[in-house]
Amino acid sequence: MIKFVDISKIFTVKKQRIDALKHVSLEIRTGNIFGVIGFSGAGKSTLLRMVNALETPTNGHVEIDGKNINKLSFSELRKVRKDIGMIFQQFNLLNSKTVYENIAIPLILNHIDKNEIDRRISRLLKFVELSDKRNAYPAQLSGGQKQRVGIARALATDPSILLCDEATSALDPETTESILHLLRKVNQEFNITILIVTHEINVIQRICDQVAVMERGCIVETGSVLEVFSNPRQQMTRRFIRTVIPDKIPAIIQNKLKNDPRYYRIIKIRFLGNNAQNNILYHVNKNYSAETNILFASVNELQKTVLGIFIVQIIGDDLEIKKITDYISSHQIQWQEVRL
Amino acid sequence: MINLGVPYSQIILAAEQTLYMVFISLAIGTATAIILSVSLMLTNPGGILKNHIVYTVINTGVNIIRSVPFIILMVFILPLTKILVGTRVGTTAALVPLVIFIAPYLTRLFENSILEVNKGIIEAAQAMGASYFEIVWHFILPEARGSLILSVTTGTIGLIGATAMAGAIGAGGVGDLALTYGYERLNFPLMFFTVIVLIVFVQIIQSIGNYFSAKARGY
Ligand SMILES: Nc1ncnc2c1ncn2[C@@H]1O[C@H](COP(=O)(O)OP(=O)(O)OP(=O)(O)O)[C@@H](O)[C@H]1O
Ligand SMILES: [Mg+2]
Numbered sequence: 001m002i003k004f005v006d007i008s009k010i011f012t013v014k015k016q017r018i019d020a021l022k023h024v025s026l027e028i029r030t031g032n033i034f035g036v037i038g039f040s041g042a043g044k045s046t047l048l049r050m051v052n053a054l055e056t057p058t059n060g061h062v063e064i065d066g067k068n069i070n071k072l073s074f075s076e077l078r079k080v081r082k083d084i085g086m087i088f089q090q091f092n093l094l095n096s097k098t099v100y101e102n103i104a105i106p107l108i109l110n111h112i113d114k115n116e117i118d119r120r121i122s123r124l125l126k127f128v129e130l131s132d133k134r135n136a137y138p139a140q141l142s143g144g145q146k147q148r149v150g151i152a153r154a155l156a157t158d159p160s161i162l163l164c165d166e167a168t169s170a171l172d173p174e175t176t177e178s179i180l181h182l183l184r185k186v187n188q189e190f191n192i193t194i195l196i197v198t199h200e201i202n203v204i205q206r207i208c209d210q211v212a213v214m215e216r217g218c219i220v221e222t223g224s225v226l227e228v229f230s231n232p233r234q235q236m237t238r239r240f241i242r243t244v245i246p247d248k249i250p251a252i253i254q255n256k257l258k259n260d261p262r263y264y265r266i267i268k269i270r271f272l273g274n275n276a277q278n279n280i281l282y283h284v285n286k287n288y289s290a291e292t293n294i295l296f297a298s299v300n301e302l303q304k305t306v307l308g309i310f311i312v313q314i315i316g317d318d319l320e321i322k323k324i325t326d327y328i329s330s331h332q333i334q335w336q337e338v339r340l
Numbered sequence: 341m342i343n344l345g346v347p348y349s350q351i352i353l354a355a356e357q358t359l360y361m362v363f364i365s366l367a368i369g370t371a372t373a374i375i376l377s378v379s380l381m382l383t384n385p386g387g388i389l390k391n392h393i394v395y396t397v398i399n400t401g402v403n404i405i406r407s408v409p410f411i412i413l414m415v416f417i418l419p420l421t422k423i424l425v426g427t428r429v430g431t432t433a434a435l436v437p438l439v440i441f442i443a444p445y446l447t448r449l450f451e452n453s454i455l456e457v458n459k460g461i462i463e464a465a466q467a468m469g470a471s472y473f474e475i476v477w478h479f480i481l482p483e484a485r486g487s488l489i490l491s492v493t494t495g496t497i498g499l500i501g502a503t504a505m506a507g508a509i510g511a512g513g514v515g516d517l518a519l520t521y522g523y524e525r526l527n528f529p530l531m532f533f534t535v536i537v538l539i540v541f542v543q544i545i546q547s548i549g550n551y552f553s554a555k556a557r558g559y
Contacts, residue, residue, distance in 0.1 A: 054463060054467060077469075078470075079469065080469075081467060081468065081469035082469040085467075086464070086467040086468075088460055088463070090458075092460035092461055092464040094461060094479065094483055095483065095557065096483055096556060097482060105479075109468055109469065109474055109478065
């Protein structure tokens with residue numbers, strides 16, 4: 001388990017004080033894929049770099065499996081770092097070395113003998129599907145291939161934690177997809193805890209179990225991806241999630257609604273997981289006289305379950321509308337009123 | 341063959357002296373400069389072993405020596421030369437000022453080469469739990485190698501120029517041959533010949549440097 005305990009970080013640049021992190025506390029359970037999302041400058045990288053003490057807190061401390069890593073001597077810290085792999089947005093491979101030599105470096109640092117290095121690298125190259133690039137130089141590889149080398153290098157010493165700083169931000173969507181798939185595989189096959197920081201919400205949606213949303217050095221929202229995505233509380237979170245899970249009435253329909261002379265209310269209904277609830281509208285229509293009209297609907301896969309969002313116009317008097325919303329509530333379905 | 345006015349054996353001796361001075365001082369100078377430039381990189385204000393005192397001492401020392409013209413430096417440190425090699429004159433005596441001249445020069449060139457190394461590489465190294473020595477040895481020097489080789493090439497050529505002046509303390513060499521025989525005795529063919537030899541030297545060194553630098557860069 002990785003535990004951030006009341007971490008603050010202050011940078012002073014030219015007498016100017018920057019509060020990069022403000023009282024951040026967070027727990028990352030072993031074996032999880034934990035995503036941190038936020039806009040540029042939110043403090044994500046600073047937070048991530050606390051885990052291997054590339055950055056040290058001004059206040060607070062980081063615990064890994066109960067050990068306060070900010071209290072370690074340099075040589076003890078180096079041992080901890082050897083158990084933490086890290087991959088970077090810009091890959092940070094050595095251009096003067098081949099793929100093989102790049103992956104060999106952490107093994108050489110661990111004084112592993114040549115034959116064993118050879119065996120491990122062959123296995124790693126197979127795992128990241130780059131066996132044919134063994135003797136290529138980074139300059140001869142695509143971005144996705146470079147990141148695969150980065151992942152192989154990070155995994156070479158069998159770490160128990162993998163840190164990913166914007167690991168897919170320099171890649172196109174398709175390559176991003178394949179790298180995320182690979183990270184998922186890393187997590188499942190080796191049970192490695194993965195901490196990802198990103199500004200791409202789809203990264204969180206695709207592979208994370210838990211998410212924390214950061215804004216100006218603070219964690220403003222955190223929880224399981226399912227919880228946060230289905231019920232985002234902060235404005236910022238909603239803005240992020242909306243880009244992958246739209247929940248807005250299309251503009252054309254909004255305009256039509258403005259000219260609708262009838263009395264109506266609009267509600268947004270969310271279904272999580274249980275598909276059987278999707279037929280709620282059928283029952284509403286059967287049992288109540290008010291007219292319902294679907295303005296928007298989307299169904300998204302999330303964490304191996306389904307998140308459905310319906311925006312429905314209910315045309316009828318207040319009493320009739322209340323009966324319907326009470327009915328929906330009585331089925332433990334979340335809904336909220338939408339105003340144009 | 342054309343008559344150059346001096347025996348061929350003397351020309352060959354001069355060439356040997358030049359090569360001797362260049363290579364010995366280059367070897368010692370390069371080793372020193374690697375240590376100094378790495379120290380500068382590590383201890384500079386943004387470095388991973390930030391140390392104001394060490395940085396300032398090396399930086400100032402390099403600047404001071406670099407601002408003294410070689411011919412003056414050579415004469416100025418004669419007492420030191422005497423202490424180190426037991427004599428003030430001759431080819432071996434010239435090694436002392438040559439090393440003191442070339443080491444700070446190479447330090448500056450190497451420092452630039454090393455600072456060009458992507459900071460991300462150093463970060464990756466730290467994340468792997470590398471010690472400071474390992475960071476330098478396995479990451480920074482290999483990454484800077486191509487650029488370092490070009491710096492050595494530039495330094496070597498500068499060194500050849502300096503050896504010509506070493507004649508002033510009786511070190512001999514090709515440059516001295518050109519000055520004493522070619523210039524003072526108005527032996528134009530010899531002068532012309534030594535110029536050609538020096539041009540060929542420099543060309544060969546530059547080509548070798550370019551070749552190995554490209555190779556070290558891995559493409
Ligand atoms: N070494 C440093 N020295 C001074 N200020 C820093 C340093 N590192 C980060 N900062 C500042 O701390 C704040 C948070 O930076 P950080 O890199 O953690 O943001 P981020 O969320 O990772 O942003 P991005 O998405 O752009 O990578 C920024 O205001 C940044 O300027
Ligand atoms: Mg960042």
